[in-house]
Amino acid sequence: MLLFxxxxxxxxxxxxxxxxxxGQPHHFGSETAGQKAVAVRLxxxxxxxxxxxxxxxxxxxAYMDGTLQMVEGSLYDFVDLVTRNAGFGHLGPAGAFVQRVxxxxxxxxxxxxxxxxSRRNVAHHYDLSRQFYDLFLDADRQYSCAYFPQPGMxxxxxxxxxxxxxxxxxxxxxxxxxxDIGCGWGGMALTLARLAxxxxxxxxxxxEQLSVARERAAAAGLSDRVRFDLCDYRELPGRFDxxxxxxxxxxxxxxxxxxxxxxxxxxLEDDGVALLHAIGRTEGPGTTxxxxxxxxxxxxxxxxxxxxxxxxxxxxxxxxxxxxxxLHYAETVRHWRERFLARRxxxxxxxxxxxxxxxxxxLVGVECAFRHQGHMVFxxxxxxxxxxxxxxxxxxxxxxxxxEAQQIRAA
Numbered sequence: 001m002l003l004f005x006x007x008x009x010x011x012x013x014x015x016x017x018x019x020x021x022x023g024q025p026h027h028f029g030s031e032t033a034g035q036k037a038v039a040v041r042l043x044x045x046x047x048x049x050x051x052x053x054x055x056x057x058x059x060x061x062a063y064m065d066g067t068l069q070m071v072e073g074s075l076y077d078f079v080d081l082v083t084r085n086a087g088f089g090h091l092g093p094a095g096a097f098v099q100r101v102x103x104x105x106x107x108x109x110x111x112x113x114x115x116x117x118s119r120r121n122v123a124h125h126y127d128l129s130r131q132f133y134d135l136f137l138d139a140d141r142q143y144s145c146a147y148f149p150q151p152g153m154x155x156x157x158x159x160x161x162x163x164x165x166x167x168x169x170x171x172x173x174x175x176x177x178x179x180d181i182g183c184g185w186g187g188m189a190l191t192l193a194r195l196a197x198x199x200x201x202x203x204x205x206x207x208e209q210l211s212v213a214r215e216r217a218a219a220a221g222l223s224d225r226v227r228f229d230l231c232d233y234r235e236l237p238g239r240f241d242x243x244x245x246x247x248x249x250x251x252x253x254x255x256x257x258x259x260x261x262x263x264x265x266x267x268l269e270d271d272g273v274a275l276l277h278a279i280g281r282t283e284g285p286g287t288t289x290x291x292x293x294x295x296x297x298x299x300x301x302x303x304x305x306x307x308x309x310x311x312x313x314x315x316x317x318x319x320x321x322x323x324x325x326x327l328h329y330a331e332t333v334r335h336w337r338e339r340f341l342a343r344r345x346x347x348x349x350x351x352x353x354x355x356x357x358x359x360x361x362x363l364v365g366v367e368c369a370f371r372h373q374g375h376m377v378f379x380x381x382x383x384x385x386x387x388x389x390x391x392x393x394x395x396x397x398x399x400x401x402x403x404e405a406q407q408i409r410a411a
Contacts, residue, residue, distance in 0.1 A: 001048050002048070002049050002052025002053060003048050003049065004018070004026055004048075004052070005052065006052045007028045008028055010086050011028040011029035011082075012029060013029065013085055014029050014030075014032060014035050014038070014081045014084070014085070015028070015029045015030055016028045016029055016040075016081055016082075017038070017040070017071075018039070018041075018042065019039065019040070019041040019042065019071060020042055020048065021042055021043060021044065021045045021048075029085075036073050037072040038077045038078050038081050039072035039073065040078060042068060043067045043069065047062055047067060047068065056290050057290040057291050059291070060291035060295065063075065063357055063360075063361050064357045065354070066357070075360060076364045076367070076368075079364045079365060080368050080372075083372040083373055084368075084372045086372075087373065088283045088373060088374050115232055115234065115235070118205060118251065118299070119232075120298075121251060121297070121299040121300070122204075122206050122251065123207070125297060126184075126209055127207060127208040128208070129350055130185075130212055131350060132347060135339065135340060135343045136335075136336045136337075136340040138155050139156065140160075140163075140187035141186075141187050142159040142162065142163075142184075143184055143185075143247065144247035145162065145247075145277070145328050145329040145377045146161070146328065146331070147159075147165050147325070148161070149161055155332070158328075158332070163188060163191045163192075164195075164400050164407075166188070166275055166277065166379070167191070167192055167196065168395075168399035168400035169273075169321065169379070169381055170244060170273055172195065172196035173198075174197040175197070175198065175199075176196070176198045176241040176242055177198070177199045177200075177201070177241050177242075178192055178201070178240060178241065178242040178243070178244060179203070179236075179240040179244070180202040180246075181243065181244070181245040182203070182204060182245055182247060184209055184246075185209050185216065186214075186226070186228060187216075188202075188244065188246055189202040189226050190216060190220055190226055192244070193222050194222070195403055195406070197225075199225050199226070199227075200227070201226075201227050201240070202226065202227070202228045202229070203229050203231040203232070203236060204231075205230065205231075205232060207230065210229075213228040233260065233264075234259060236263075239267055239268065239272070240269065240272060241271075241273075242273055242275075243267060243268060243273075243274040243275070244274070244277075245275070245276050245277065246277040247278065247279075249276055249303075250278055250297070250300050250301065250302050251297070251300050254285075254301065254303060257303075257307065257308065257311035258314060260311070261312055261314070264276075264315065264317065265316060265317055265384060268382075269384075270384055270385055271384070271385050271388045272383065272384060273320075273381065273382070273383050273388055273389060274383070275380070276379070276380040276381075276382065277378075277379050278303075279302040280302055280303055280308070281302050281303065281374055282374040282376055283374040284306060285304050285307055288300055288301050288302070289369075295358055295362070296358075305378065308378075308380070316384075317382045317383065318386055318388075319380060319381070320382065320388070320389050321379075321381035321393060321396075323379045324376055325376060325378070325379070326370075327370065329370045329376070329377050330367050333363055333367040333370065336363055337360070337364060337367060340360065344360075
């Protein structure tokens with residue numbers, strides 16, 4: 001069978017049992033002392049060819065539908081075993097064909113994000129109930145990679161560390177005007193306004209995020225310095241001293257990269273500084289996992305740096321600093337996954353069982369992609385003027401420590 005040939009070809013470390021629709025177990029790999037037992041049952045005969053042909057799409061759908069069932073071990077154990085063995089390889093014949101032949105055409109079709117499509121894509125994911133995101137995010141609703149400079153940090157501590165790290169790279173001064181592209185629920189904008197006495201304009205395409213962000217600004221007494229608008233970066237007028245964008249660039253798409261960085265350049269003051277925080281991939285240009293694209297992030301793509309830096313260069317921007325975060329997002333998603341599972345019943349009350357299965361598969365898949373499949377986070381600091389920043393990056397550490405001391409005193 002196609003599925004079993006595929007599994008024999010990739011499962012080299014660890015042991016997987018698949019129980020087919022006739023109740024017959026099939027074993028792959030070898031049992032190792034201390035290794036968790038992982039066994040799944042298939043209840044739909046079609047899965048024996050679907051999973052063999054295109055596991056990147058059909059495995060998630062089967063788990064959502066309940067036709068792929070865990071018998072031993074957890075969903076995380078199963079996906080971790082498969083992705084650890086597959087590594088950077090593309091799963092199944094369909095995935096391999098796309099990588100060899102159809103990458104350029106698929107990206108042109110899937111990642112073309114004009115204004116109307118961008119708004120629909122954002123609404124698909126971010127306009128979910130605000131109560132849902134409260135189930136697993138930190139209190140500040142940071143829905144992007146946290147920063148774990150010390151072992152044993154809580155999610156809240158790591159998200160605060162992320163915001164300090166970004167603020168230090170922006171070299172903020174009182175009175176500056178900061179633009180937050182893809183402001184989410186407002187946490188970064190409100191934090192920057194508190195830390196540095198700056199004005200902040202945050203833009204989003206999510207009506208739900210906009211509503212929450214405005215409520216938070218009013219409750220914090222910061223509406224006079226922090227403004228949130230429903231706006232696309234391509235439509236925004238004016239110029240800004242600083243620009244920050246965290247977790248939004250993944251929704252831009254390669255065809256729009258020239259436009260994005262040209263707009264970044266035009267929105268920056270001559271001595272301005274921008275900080276771009278985004279998910280990337282280390283294995284080179286590719287395509288988005290088909291299940292993630294269909295159910296979670298339509299139009300989304302995590303690019304290789306080789307796709308990003310040429311667009312930066314053509315826009316005439318200086319790449320003044322680059323930092324790669326490797327396993328920080330894996331740890332972030334681990335926290336989200338554990339919190340989500342702890343409150344799964346609450347999520348089911350808001351939506352339904354299929355939705356919960358979808359979200360669990362998403363969180364598991366993302367964590368494993370960062371642990372085994374070459375995903376990472378990059379922070380790219382950009383400027384229009386070569387002299388906009390100090391000659392060395394020492395100021396970042398100095399300012400980060402100053403901000404942390406300031407927060408400790410305020411607490």
